[in-house]
Structures are given as structure tokens and as C-alpha cells.
Amino acid sequence: MYLITKKEELTENIYWMDVCAPRVAKSAKPGQFLIVKAGEKGERIPLTICDFDKEQGTVSIVFQTLGDSTKKIAALNEGEYLHDFVGPLGNPSELVFEDPEELRKKKILFVAGGVGTAPVYPQIKFLHDLGVDVDVVLGTKSKTTLILEDKMKGACTNLYICTDDGSYGFKGMVTDRVKALVQNEGKTYDLCVAIGPMIMMKFVAKLTKELGIHTIVSLNPIMVDGTGMCGACRVTIDGKVKFACVDGPEFDAHLIDFDEAMRRQAMYKTVEGKKVILAEN
Ligand code: NAD
Numbered sequence: 001m002y003l004i005t006k007k008e009e010l011t012e013n014i015y016w017m018d019v020c021a022p023r024v025a026k027s028a029k030p031g032q033f034l035i036v037k038a039g040e041k042g043e044r045i046p047l048t049i050c051d052f053d054k055e056q057g058t059v060s061i062v063f064q065t066l067g068d069s070t071k072k073i074a075a076l077n078e079g080e081y082l083h084d085f086v087g088p089l090g091n092p093s094e095l096v097f098e099d100p101e102e103l104r105k106k107k108i109l110f111v112a113g114g115v116g117t118a119p120v121y122p123q124i125k126f127l128h129d130l131g132v133d134v135d136v137v138l139g140t141k142s143k144t145t146l147i148l149e150d151k152m153k154g155a156c157t158n159l160y161i162c163t164d165d166g167s168y169g170f171k172g173m174v175t176d177r178v179k180a181l182v183q184n185e186g187k188t189y190d191l192c193v194a195i196g197p198m199i200m201m202k203f204v205a206k207l208t209k210e211l212g213i214h215t216i217v218s219l220n221p222i223m224v225d226g227t228g229m230c231g232a233c234r235v236t237i238d239g240k241v242k243f244a245c246v247d248g249p250e251f252d253a254h255l256i257d258f259d260e261a262m263r264r265q266a267m268y269k270t271v272e273g274k275k276v277i278l279a280e281n
């Protein structure tokens with residue numbers, strides 16, 4: 001059982017939780033994920049790690065309430081317990097293994113979409129601690145759905161916020177902002193890391209391919225059990241079959257068959273989840 005030491009509603013239906021899990025915190029790395037269960041019989045929810053504190057022994061998660069299982073997690077309060085908190089799972093971000101000197105020479109752009117801002121945070125925090133400059137384009141529906149603005153500002157060089165409705169920052173999608181940065185504002189990037197809804201990652205990948213920027217995405221959204229058992233996260237990468245939870249979750253975006261991955265995502269979701277995906281796509 002894993003004690004919830006902090007719970008905060010970041011915005012409507014999106015929660016931050018700190019969970020006491022010293023062994024997970026000790027080995028967690030940016031890019032890895034967890035399997036979380038509210039109760040013994042709860043559904044297994046794969047969630048990317050948002051932050052960790054090795055000294056305090058806590059791991060932070062951010063999640064949106066989309067169905068019964070995430071609502072059950074959200075109903076728990078500080079001082080209560082999660083039944084399962086398994087991890088860290090999956091491969092860390094490839095940035096973790098790069099020579100810091102080489103990283104400091106690179107121009108890196110992160111693209112964070114909606115709730116996908118949470119898994120971007122540990123990566124930019126890691127790079128910030130190494131003295132690596134990064135730009136972040138953060139897209140969300142509206143000012144009211146924006147999360148982690150202060151944390152992101154504190155860990156990157158430039159934060160470019162865009163909202164679909166224009167209520168805050170640039171009005172438009174993340175792809176519009178990335179295009180403007182590169183084509184109108186003279187920015188150049190060696191690497192782009194995009195994390196958000198599948199549809200966003202698909203179109204960021206399309207754009208960065210045209211712009212010639214190597215791009216990595218996280219395929220967390222297509223996972224179901226997160227342990228290599230269910231087969232739901234099967235994806236074709238450069239013509240080869242891979243499993244997002246075991247071989248990923250991060251992959252070279254330009255080698256992914258996004259259309260197949262999104263069809264499979266819709267197929268494996270519950271009726272409740274399907275409604276969300278259809279609405280998103
Ligand atoms: P959202 O629908 O608000 O989209 C976020 C941003 O993505 C938008 O503001 C827009 O700028 C961009 N976007 C959306 N559609 C686009 C398109 N067609 N072309 C270009 N850009 C586009 O996001 P949300 O509702 O907060 O996201 C929830 C989704 O995030 C869930 O589906 C979840 O699976 C996913 N998610 C992914 C990860 C990951 O690791 N990849 C982690 C957490 C959440």
C-alpha cells in the first residue's frame with residue numbers, strides 16, 4: 001500500500017499526487033512510467049512519472065479523470081493509500097544516457113500537449129539541472145486547462161504557450177507555433193521531444209519531418225496493462241513490430257505508423273475510453 005502524501009487539483013479533472021514509494025523514487029528516471037491501481041480489483045492505469053524526490057522517497061503523478069478507474073484514484077485523499085504503484089517501468093528517455101557536454105551543445109525543443117505537459121516536466125527538469133537550454137511549446141485547449149505553468153517556466157529557457165481558443169498566449173495548435181518559431185523567428189533545433197495526445201504527436205512528427213528535426217515521442221497513450229502481456233500497445237516502427245510498454249515508451253517519431261497505432265488505440269479502449277478518443281480525433 002502506498003501513502004498519498006499530497007493531492008492537488010491542478011485544474012478541473014486533472015490532479016497532482018505525491019505518493020510515498022521510496023524504492024520507485026530511488027530508481028526512477030525521466031521518461032519511465034508506473035502502473036497505478038486504486039484498489040485491489042481496480043483497473044491498471046499506466047501513468048508516466050511526473051517528478052520524483054529520492055530523499056523524500058516520493059514519486060509524483062499527474063492524471064486526468066477520464067473513466068471510473070481514474071475517478072477512483074482521484075477520490076483518494078492525502079493520508080489514504082493506493083493499492084498498487086508498480087515501477088519504474090519502460091526505458092528512460094534517451095537523453096538520460098547522453099554525454100552532458102554533448103547535450104549542452106544541442107538545441108532542444110519540447111512540445112507538450114495538454115496532460116502530456118506532466119511527462120515533459122521531469123525531462124526538462126533533468127536537462128535544466130545539467131545546464132542544458134531547452135525551449136518548450138505548450139499547447140492546451142484554453143487558459144483554464146493549462147497546467148504546471150510555473151514549474152515549466154522555472155525549468156526551461158523559453159516557454160511558448162498556445163491555446164486552441166486564444167484565451168492565453170498564442171492562438172492556435174502547437175504545430176502552428178513550432179512552424180512560426182522555425183520559419184518566421186529563425187529558431188533552429190537539433191532535436192524535438194513531443195508528448196501529448198496521439199493526434200498531436202502524429203502532426204508534430206509530420207511537421208518536424210518536413211523541417212528536418214529529429215523527433216522523439218512517447219507512446220504511453222496506447223498502453224493498457226503496461227507489462228507486455230496484453231498486446232494492446234503493439235506498434236509498427238520502421239516496418240518492425242514493437243511494444244510501447246516494453247520497447248518504449250519513447251520512439252523515433254518519423255518511423256512510427258501513427259494511423260495503425262491510433263486505430264489499435266481505439267480498438268483496445270473500453271466503450272467509455274473510445275468516446276474520449278473519438279472526441280479527441
Ligand atoms: P488536448 O486535446 O487539449 O491537446 C493538447 C494540444 O495538442 C492542443 O492544445 C493542440 O495544441 C495540440 N493538438 C491537438 N490536436 C492537434 C492536431 N490535430 N494537430 C496539431 N496539434 C494538435 O490534450 P488533452 O486533452 O490534455 O490530452 C489528453 C491526452 O494526452 C490523452 O489522450 C492522453 O492519452 C495524452 N497523454 C499522453 C501522454 C504521453 O506520454 N504521450 C501522457 C499523458 C497524457
Ligand code: FES
Nearest residue numbers: 224226228231245
Ligand atoms: Fe499491454 Fe504493452 S500495454 S502489451
